[in-house]
Amino acid sequence: xxxxxxxxxMAGGVGSRxxxxxxxxxxxxxxxxFGTGRTFIQxxxxxxxxxxxxxxxxxxxxxxxxxxxxEQLPDMPKSNILLEPCRRNTxxxxxxxxxxxKSKNPKAxxxxxPADHLVxxxxxxxxxxxKSLDFTAENDAIVTLGMKPTRPETxxxxxxxxxxxxxxxxxxxxxxxxxxxxxxxxxxxxxxAKKEYYWNSGIxxxxxxxxxxxxxxxxxxxxxxxxxxxxxxxxxxxxxxxNEKFPQCESISIDYAVMEKADEIFVFPADFGWSDVGxxxxxxxxxxxxxxxxxxxxxxxxxxxxxxxVIHATEEKRVVVQGLDGYIVAEKGNxxxxxxxxxxxxxxxxxxx
Amino acid sequence: xxxxxxxxxMAGGVGSRxxxxxxxxxxxxxxxxFGTGRTFIQxxxxxxxxxxxxxxxxxxxxxxxxxxxxEQLPDMPKSNILLEPCRRNTxxxxxxxxxxxKSKNPKAxxxxxPADHLVxxxxxxxxxxxKSLDFTAENDAIVTLGMKPTRPETxxxxxxxxxxxxxxxxxxxxxxxxxxxxxxxxxxxxxxAKKEYYWNSGIxxxxxxxxxxxxxxxxxxxxxxxxxxxxxxxxxxxxxxxNEKFPQCESISIDYAVMEKADEIFVFPADFGWSDVGxxxxxxxxxxxxxxxxxxxxxxxxxxxxxxxVIHATEEKRVVVQGLDGYIVAEKGNxxxxxxxxxxxxxxxxxxx
Numbered sequence: 001x002x003x004x005x006x007x008x009x010m011a012g013g014v015g016s017r018x019x020x021x022x023x024x025x026x027x028x029x030x031x032x033x034f035g036t037g038r039t040f041i042q043x044x045x046x047x048x049x050x051x052x053x054x055x056x057x058x059x060x061x062x063x064x065x066x067x068x069x070x071e072q073l074p075d076m077p078k079s080n081i082l083l084e085p086c087r088r089n090t091x092x093x094x095x096x097x098x099x100x101x102k103s104k105n106p107k108a109x110x111x112x113x114p115a116d117h118l119v120x121x122x123x124x125x126x127x128x129x130x131k132s133l134d135f136t137a138e139n140d141a142i143v144t145l146g147m148k149p150t151r152p153e154t155x156x157x158x159x160x161x162x163x164x165x166x167x168x169x170x171x172x173x174x175x176x177x178x179x180x181x182x183x184x185x186x187x188x189x190x191x192x193a194k195k196e197y198y199w200n201s202g203i204x205x206x207x208x209x210x211x212x213x214x215x216x217x218x219x220x221x222x223x224x225x226x227x228x229x230x231x232x233x234x235x236x237x238x239x240x241x242x243n244e245k246f247p248q249c250e251s252i253s254i255d256y257a258v259m260e261k262a263d264e265i266f267v268f269p270a271d272f273g274w275s276d277v278g279x280x281x282x283x284x285x286x287x288x289x290x291x292x293x294x295x296x297x298x299x300x301x302x303x304x305x306x307x308x309x310v311i312h313a314t315e316e317k318r319v320v321v322q323g324l325d326g327y328i329v330a331e332k333g334n335x336x337x338x339x340x341x342x343x344x345x346x347x348x349x350x351x352x353x
Numbered sequence: 354x355x356x357x358x359x360x361x362x363m364a365g366g367v368g369s370r371x372x373x374x375x376x377x378x379x380x381x382x383x384x385x386x387f388g389t390g391r392t393f394i395q396x397x398x399x400x401x402x403x404x405x406x407x408x409x410x411x412x413x414x415x416x417x418x419x420x421x422x423x424e425q426l427p428d429m430p431k432s433n434i435l436l437e438p439c440r441r442n443t444x445x446x447x448x449x450x451x452x453x454x455k456s457k458n459p460k461a462x463x464x465x466x467p468a469d470h471l472v473x474x475x476x477x478x479x480x481x482x483x484k485s486l487d488f489t490a491e492n493d494a495i496v497t498l499g500m501k502p503t504r505p506e507t508x509x510x511x512x513x514x515x516x517x518x519x520x521x522x523x524x525x526x527x528x529x530x531x532x533x534x535x536x537x538x539x540x541x542x543x544x545x546a547k548k549e550y551y552w553n554s555g556i557x558x559x560x561x562x563x564x565x566x567x568x569x570x571x572x573x574x575x576x577x578x579x580x581x582x583x584x585x586x587x588x589x590x591x592x593x594x595x596n597e598k599f600p601q602c603e604s605i606s607i608d609y610a611v612m613e614k615a616d617e618i619f620v621f622p623a624d625f626g627w628s629d630v631g632x633x634x635x636x637x638x639x640x641x642x643x644x645x646x647x648x649x650x651x652x653x654x655x656x657x658x659x660x661x662x663v664i665h666a667t668e669e670k671r672v673v674v675q676g677l678d679g680y681i682v683a684e685k686g687n688x689x690x691x692x693x694x695x696x697x698x699x700x701x702x703x704x705x706x
Binding site: 020302304313315316317318319320321322323324327329331333334335336337338339340343346349350351 | 668669670671677682684686692
């Protein structure tokens with residue numbers, strides 16, 4: 001295991017599209033949506049085992065989730081949980097953790113990963129991550145992972161690869177032609193029909209000097225803040241200064257801040273069974289079903305004449321559902337939701353205070 | 354208030370047709386099915402206020418419900434809660450409480466009432482009970498209350514009145530021609546078309562000597578058991594002896610044991626908004642609904658495109674239901690039921706261990 005390898009898990013999301021399972025107090029990355037006993041952030045941590053040592057795992061999250069992270073990832077050092085005092089999108093988050101890691105190890109090689117995605121083929125995932133880390137260890141390169149699209153998904157951004165421009169060092173890695181915003185259905189169909197478009201997984205690999213230098217060039221305001229803090233990283237003054245300085249950062253995504261501007265941007269087209277499992281519907285597609293198309297997660301769930309439903313009620317002792325087709329039935333924290341799967345985009349409305 | 358008036362509430366039922374609200378541990382008579390803050394047995398107690406003094410209220414129930422009764426009816430004496438060691442239908446239950454009351458007051462005048470029925474017009478109810486008690490105070494008569502049928506209900510027994518034979522003492526009270534078992538739909542329709550058939554409410558009025566004498570004649574085996582216990586009633590030996598003797602009683606209903614055999618049987622046809630609320634469907638018919646035909650009982654229930662449903666979830670902080678028509682959604686004690694109202698006769702199947 002290369003001791004320069006570091007994993008950064010971005011876990012500041014407040015995703016509540018799995019309400020009532022997920023709430024702003026307990027967002028998606030901290031819930032066990034498949035009923036496997038492991039939450040999304042735990043599964044994320046698990047799939048880097050052997051690639052990154054526990055002491056090189058970093059989590060950036062909101063202060064209010066600090067205890068949840070420490071509880072769910074007890075093997076990583078508590079001091080590696082970095083706390084954002086407010087939400088400023090991904091660029092300040094990545095800048096903070098990058099300077100923080102650089103202050104400890106200037107040769108660090110980083111994977112940036114969302115906390116709440118699913119990967120089904122972890123062996124292939126580890127191969128792709130390993131190859132990418134090898135590549136960025138030797139090159140001043142930003143590597144993105146592009147997922148081979150299986151459908152004209154309108155919920156993801158796309159990466160257009162220049163398939164004529166493979167890297168000399170790794171024939172699986174290509175230069176990026178352009179980044180595309182979430183498309184409409186017509187455009188998404190065109191992307192899928194062509195070969196060079198990939199879903200943007202939000203997983204990035206680079207060495208710490210590459211990202212720090214890119215931020216210095218493209219976001220000097222943000223860079224100056226975190227560079228000026230070099231003397232306090234790892235001291236007991238760090239959090240107080242972060243609480244003071246972090247809110248001064250511009251709120252901007254790493255995609256806008258760096259990816260769409262920098263030159264040495266690459267994409268590794270990969271296929272390891274990836275999903276962001278953003279919705280109950282995607283869970284329904286991904287999770288195992290019984291013979292009637294039901295995903296059932298709970299202690300004692302009994303279904304009668306019920307098809308194509310997602311039943312998620314681990315806090316109930318007993319659940320009986322009769323005569324439903326295509327519904328979500330979810331209960332957590334004394335909150336119950338029964339709604340049609342096809343209406344799940346209204347969960348924000350349903351869960352409003 | 355006549356101090357001879359006594360109320361006997363029969364509360365030994367194990368009805369679990371309102372599962373998961375009702376269970377054998379907490380059967381229907383002890384649940385607040387309307388969300389009013391009062392359970393069935395409390396509503397039963399309440400509707401006799403002014404007619405019967407608290408110290409003259411008696412409850413016969415199973416030993417395992419003793420604490421629930423004491424908690425729900427704190428104003429009546431705990432010593433008036435009589436405990437059956439086993440279930441022997443209504444005749445032994447009524448025999449026990451009748452001798453028990455007679456030992457205290459040989460002039461007692463009794464109303465026997467189920468614990469789990471609904472009455473909506475309590476003023477009329479009190480008038481009818483008052484008139485009936487006046488009648489039985491002066492006559493050796495068994496008075497039943499017959500409910501004017503509003504539909505060809507197959508779930509109730511019927512009483513056929515001899516409308517030519519009004520009592521001389523009370524023109525509203527008639528001799529009974531016959532008792533009819535729960536009919537099939539065809540027969541029920543014939544009953545409703547005629548004028549002299551009434552639903553058997555299971556509410557009886559008589560003085561204590563009438564019922565004791567009737568039992569002596571028609572059920573000497575049962576009578577002997579409770580008559581022999583006269584020396585121990587009200588002493589600390591009562592429960593032990595009941596536990597020993599009660600199981601020896603034949604299991605038989607008061608209808609079979611007495612009503613269908615005795616001569617001086619009367620019916621008071623009445624109309625005070627009565628229902629036994631035996632099912633979720635009857636609750637749906639009886640309880641107030643919103644503009645879309647939903648009965649909603651819960652702290653924070655939000656409905657979207659939902660019609661003709663019964664939502665009963667007082668232990669949930671928040672319930673959201675979208676896109677259901679004609680369903681029961683009920684949650685209690687970490688047990689959740691979602692099923693079609695029209696399938697509620699299968700609740701026994703749904704609730705099986």
